[in-house]
Amino acid sequence: MLVARLFAFTSFIFLLASPTWAQMQRPSTCMAVAQALPDIVYVSAPLVEAAAGDTVRITYAGHSTYLIDTPAGIRIATDFSGAYGASPTPDVVTMNKAHTTHFTRSPSPEIAHILPGWNEEGGGISHSLLVDDVYIRNVTTDISRYGVFEEDANSIFIFEVAGLCIGHLGHLHHRLTDTHYAEIGRLDIVMVPVDGGMTLALDGMSEITRRLSSSIILPMHRHRTPMSAFTGRMGEAFDLDFRESNSLEVSLSSLPRRPTIVILAGV
Template sequence: MKVKWFGHASFLITSDKGTKIITDPYTPGVYGLEYKQIGESADIVTVSHDHADHNNVSAIPGKPQILKGAGKHQAKGIEFRGIASCHDDCGGKERGDDMIFVFTIEDIKTCHLGELGRLLTDKEVTEIGKVDVLMIPVGGIFTIDAAAADKVIAQLKPRIVLPMHYQTDGCPNFPVANADPFLKGKKNVKKIDGSSTELKMGQLPKDTQIYVLKHEL
């Protein structure tokens, strides 16, 4: 499968059969986001929560199936599981709920943590299960920060980590940290020269490796 990072928490995952999944499409201009509008069509769109920087589904061409909420969802022959979590560390009282999505394509199990605001509970870790690819926020303020992201990675032990939801040159006014605090001192970092990477199950690393993509938009 191929993974492209548009920016913020929005990725495009394309299966070898051509099925396209977009996660958390953002609205340009909100909260200091200066990424361009997503113009890519999709078959499926997942939405972790209804904030404008994560739920701009109307802008996605192709009449995609929209997935929200906890439980099992079926779309294009793929099973998605929504796992309810929190956007903050006080039970959702400050920023509301967050929906984690887990799905498997070509034997690669992917977990998108949305705008997770705290460490995972033991129940959530069990529900998520073994993960190959983890899309995780690292910028702090609205989500877990670099230190908490390290702890969540230790909880799930993924093979590939794709950091997201941090400040970049494409959104210099977004009021969170850039990727540097998360990457500092780590040797298992692979900086991709582009916004996309191709992943195949038989070629994934045994130990956790962090892939840093450039934002597409």
Template sequence: MSLSGFLLRGGLVLAALGALLASPARAQSDEPGCRPEMASYRLPIQRAALAKDEVRLTFIGHATFVIETPGGVKAATDYNDYVRPPGIPDIATMNKAHSTHYSNRPDPGIKQLLRGWDPAGAGPARHDVTLGDMRVRNVPTNIRSYSGSTDFDGNSMFVFEIGDLCIAHLGHLHHPLEPGHLRALGRVDIVLFPVDGSYTLDQEGMLDVLKSLQAKVMIPMHFFGGGTLNRFLARSQDLWPIERRDSPEIVLSKATLPAKPTIIVLPGH
């Protein structure tokens, strides 16, 4: 190889390496195992229309789901700059516990951007909005601050009401639920809950939360690899049936909910 050819090849290699290191996909999060690469999932081009009593849930990854109504309204949970759903959601909820749960640059096309905390620090966030056939409201919770103290009303559980279904996303829940939280949540048919057991509530505490909610469908999220998820499932197997699905999408209706509470595991991306 000539000297000029050698230099040209070396330059290309260095350029490629520089592009890789500079890519936003290499950004680091303050939670382990949560990287922008998780947002690689693309929705199918052709998807069946939802019946009037159905809801489609898609697990994008980490704590982000897309919730879709029969009327075409889409909400993204814990919308952030690392794990992004495809397209622009109509509604986006956020929590501030870590940067993988909120966005500093949300898409301006989002119609309703709901922060689970009051940015002014004046008290709990209060949301109760209806867009098309979806109602979204929040139930404030406390979180641990970086100093180890309690950040009162620093996050929220978000409740999505579509037709006869009630879906609760527990967000970055750090503590057991008190009677007041349970009253505010109301009847929950589907619960999306974190299982990491360290950054959020410990796994035994989360089991108690699930027992108190008695939701018919329980979908785990916020797990860092299969080991964490499997530890939680091992603790749960004597309490509820466990179903593992091959698709990150699931369509549910009041009529198709299981007869007894069931954990349904969706593959993350």
């Protein structure tokens, strides 16, 4: 294992020196480096150290929209349609196009950064954006619904802030490949659709969630699916934490010791 980690760290430094990484505004501290897929070795070598007390607030706004408020005061709204999280105006919104409940064609001009998870002209889209204290990137997945297939038309968005790696799976329709996992990297917190029908079936979604091994799992996009249909598939290794509030505050030092499914009010 020690040899594997030394190999991974050496590979990580090599990646930092490569032209692709040099073009990024800020190298990812959450990216995975693999010695040999699927046995991924995660490297935690933050290039920008978070202050010990840096806290991120995460709020469930509705449907698949979570609000992420960073220590520097940047507000992000995920899968933004305008129905949830529009006031006060977020600084950054991410969108996916599976349904009109996950995007809007008429976002407020006051939103500084609008990040669609798809390319209107076809093909994939790549985001690498530093906004004050948060670095935002994406990993594309495919849309496959009702007989329609669109390659790289959906995005998993990853937010790196205060030393935390926060992922939003979007409107995910299929199991992830080893390459996807390597591109995603470490996720301390992951937002997971648990409807079991319009997105990936729950067997597949729970498999993905277990493999990501995040400290905090935040369900979303539940509709009428019983929460137990998802949590029951996750197994005894995951604790359950039902909250009366729709928000939580989390820092790198306050992550739970056991992986925990946190169900915020409204979910």
